[in-house]
Structure formats: C-alpha cells, structure tokens
Amino acid sequence: GDSVTQMEGPVTLSEEAFLTINCTYTATGYPSLFWYVQYPGEGLQLLLKATKADDKGSNKGFEATYRKETTSFHLEKGSVQVSDSAVYFCALSATGGSYIPTFGRGTSLIVHP
Amino acid sequence: SQTIHQWPATLVQPVGSPLSLECTVEGTSNPNLYWYRQAAGRGLQLLFYSVGIGQISSEVPQNLSASRPQDRQFILSSKKLLLSDSGFYLCAGDRMASGANVLTFGAGSRLTVL
Numbered sequence: 001g002d003s004v005t006q007m008e009g010p011v012t013l014s015e016e017a018f019l020t021i022n023c024t025y026t027a028t029g030y031p032s033l034f035w036y037v038q039y040p041g042e043g044l045q046l047l048l049k050a051t052k053a054d055d056k057g058s059n060k061g062f063e064a065t066y067r068k069e070t071t072s073f074h075l076e077k078g079s080v081q082v083s084d085s086a087v088y089f090c091a092l093s094a095t096g097g098s099y100i101p102t103f104g105r106g107t108s109l110i111v112h113p
Numbered sequence: 114s115q116t117i118h119q120w121p122a123t124l125v126q127p128v129g130s131p132l133s134l135e136c137t138v139e140g141t142s143n144p145n146l147y148w149y150r151q152a153a154g155r156g157l158q159l160l161f162y163s164v165g166i167g168q169i170s171s172e173v174p175q176n177l178s179a180s181r182p183q184d185r186q187f188i189l190s191s192k193k194l195l196l197s198d199s200g201f202y203l204c205a206g207d208r209m210a211s212g213a214n215v216l217t218f219g220a221g222s223r224l225t226v227l
Contacts, residue, residue, distance in 0.1 A: 032213035043203050043218035051212045093214040099145065101216055105156035
C-alpha cells in the first residue's frame, strides 16, 4: 500500500537557519503530494502541494519539489523564524484507487531566537 | 472555500462515561469526511471516514463509533470511554483544488479521560 516516510524529529534550529525536512513516499501511479502544518493546539492546515513530477509547491517561504525519480518531496525554507515552530506532515493522495490521504508521522520543528 | 467546525474544543470525562463530538462542514456539498485521532507526540490515526449520509467506514477496531446523519454533519461517539481514548480528535473534509484532493481540518477537540 501507499506510505510516507518523514525524518524523525524534533528538528531544532536557530532563527534564520536553513531548514530541510526530508520526505519520501511509495505509491502506485502518480500521487499528489502535500505538506501540512500544525501549530500548537490547532488543527492541520495545508502549507503547499504539487500534483505532478517536477512541480514545485511554495507558500510562506517554504518550498518542496516533486521528485519522481527519487520518490521524494523534501520541505525547505531558506531562513526560519520562531513563528515557524510547528509540526510538519508530509502526505500523499493517490490519483487512482483509494482517495484517502496517507500521512507521514510528522516532524516537530523548534526554532530558537 | 471549505470550513470545518468542531465542538467541544476541550472536554474532561470520567472513564465509562459517554462521548459525543460533533463536526459540521461549510462551503461544500457532499464532501468525504474523516475523523482522526492524534495521541500526544504522535502522528495521525485515521478512525473513520464517510463518503455520504449514513455511509461510515471504520479503519481501526475500538469502542468508538461514527455517524453521518446529514450531508454536512459528522459525529464521533462512544458509549463508555476508556483511558486510552484520551487524545486530540480532528475532523476533516476533502475538496478538489487544482487537481489535488486537499483536506481541510477543524481546530480539534482535546479529550482527557480520567
């Protein structure tokens, strides 16, 4: 079945540092890929998405590129802020078969001033 | 756009008591709806999903149940809570956005069973 693997957290960074959170997936066909973010005490919200190979999703300074050859969708940000502290979830949604999204376990990001 | 409302936001219940969490959807018709649970420091566990009124699929065996009495209403229930039912419960609905099936989540309901 489909699966998503994220790097273990927590990831701890100083403000203005470069961020990478790794995400790889296994799926049949050509899934859509997503990053969701969960701020403390809240529900998840969509951060960015990509629907086909080589697409780049971007939002709020975050970027991720759909790499079919490496089945990856790594999240990056050039300069993190304290307000970026949250849990980040990588997810996929298959284009055929089950429509139910598959989530990774989440990666906690802590940014210190 | 789609908005998910959940209530109550927080509740503390004794073991053995009943539970009812409610979720309503605004902005879309006939969405697929989901209940997730998130234990402390853990990922998301899909509990139930529904493709329409009265249609419920369960992903894990447990003492919880779900119902969808109306197109935009999704209810999570239990007759007798266990300590292990404590957690953060999230309702979500899906919608198509630019060719992708995107989930919109509610703000969550934090349940503590004592």
